[in-house]
Amino acid sequence: MFRRDLLQDKVVVITGGGTGLGRAIGERYLELGAKLAIASRREEVLARAAQEMTAQGGEVFYKSCDVREEKQIADLFDAVFAHYGKVDILVNNAAGNFISPTERLSAHAVDAVLKIVLHGTFYTTLELGKRWITSGQGGVMLNIVTTYAASGAGSGFVVPSAAAKAGVLSLTRSLAVEWAKYGIRQVAIAPGMFPTEGAWSRLVPSDEIAERLMHRVPLRRVGNKSELANLAAFLVSDEAGYINGEVVTIDGGEWLQGAGEFNELIDLSAHDWDQLSAMTRKK
């Protein structure tokens, strides 16, 4: 569907690029000629992903980095600039999320999500933005948000994520104006339901929940990672050079059928939530 050199020699940093959607985006970028740097907390996951992703060729640099930590982010970009000499594209994909009635959350649980999604995205954006502005080089930042952020409606049962992703969308739109003069373009994608181990283990832990959510999708299917990766490739490419500050929803029409993805869980009982809570916590 794309020219094979669409992203030729573009250097792309993808947070959370060793798993799920981040990895799928990275694989498509590699096919289109990009050079990757993937970063997240678990080095062994990154190492394995980098090895598998380069089986067909291409280059994937990896470095462990917790996006909640300013110093680790500076170290990440130091390492990527040292390795590749530049960065052209940043994909803010790292996130944390789980379903829970909001009244069951501790402040620590709220922070766990806000710090990865909102603070983490802001910190990476700031670190790279400052470097681009100082050097006079521009670039593209792609932020992965959610339909409940893009619709403006939020969603029950994932409220820290809803609040944080809405903040990320506001960051996207604000900087689309403020940093355009530096040649920095901002775009976002709002995915609907794309089964990944990370998301499903924390948000769709049972067949019953899956069925409830699926019922909301007019196309009656989940998304394919390759569909999302194609959109992510187009949006960061020079072919999309006039798109700035936009969020593109890719959800099979789900949000139009009723905003607030997880509001569907409204009638679960306290007993149901006890069981789901046990299923969605880290083992």
Ligand SMILES: CCC/C=C/C(=O)SCCNC(=O)CCNC(=O)[C@H](O)C(C)(C)COP(=O)([O-])OP(=O)([O-])OC[C@H]1O[C@@H](n2cnc3c(N)ncnc32)[C@H](O)[C@@H]1OP(=O)([O-])[O-]
């Ligand atoms: C499909 C549609 C949309 C998808 C969007 C996505 O983003 S998909 C992306 C999906 N991918 C990911 O999310 C990947 C990354 N996610 C993660 O690493 C974890 O899920 C994390 C977000 C909890 C952060 O981990 P961490 O090591 O930083 O934190 P920690 O383990 O130390 O817990 C901190 C606090 O949270 C509490 N708590 C935890 N779980 C639950 C629960 N189920 N219930 C209630 N509370 C819960 C826990 O009790 C503790 O509070 P306490 O007891 O101290 O007051």
Ligand SMILES: NC(=O)C1=CN([C@@H]2O[C@H](COP(=O)(O)OP(=O)(O)OC[C@H]3O[C@@H](n4cnc5c(N)ncnc54)[C@H](OP(=O)(O)O)[C@@H]3O)[C@@H](O)[C@H]2O)C=CC1
């Ligand atoms: N799957 C879906 O249906 C949907 C997904 N999304 C969004 O898509 C993106 C990818 O999600 P998905 O692939 O499904 O889930 P994953 O759990 O696979 O992806 C999350 C990634 O973030 C990384 N991460 C988490 N915390 C940190 C941190 N503190 N520092 C650095 N990296 C971190 C994780 O790696 P590690 O644990 O090694 O740090 C992991 O690679 C997210 O932004 C999510 O909100 C949005 C809507 C729907």
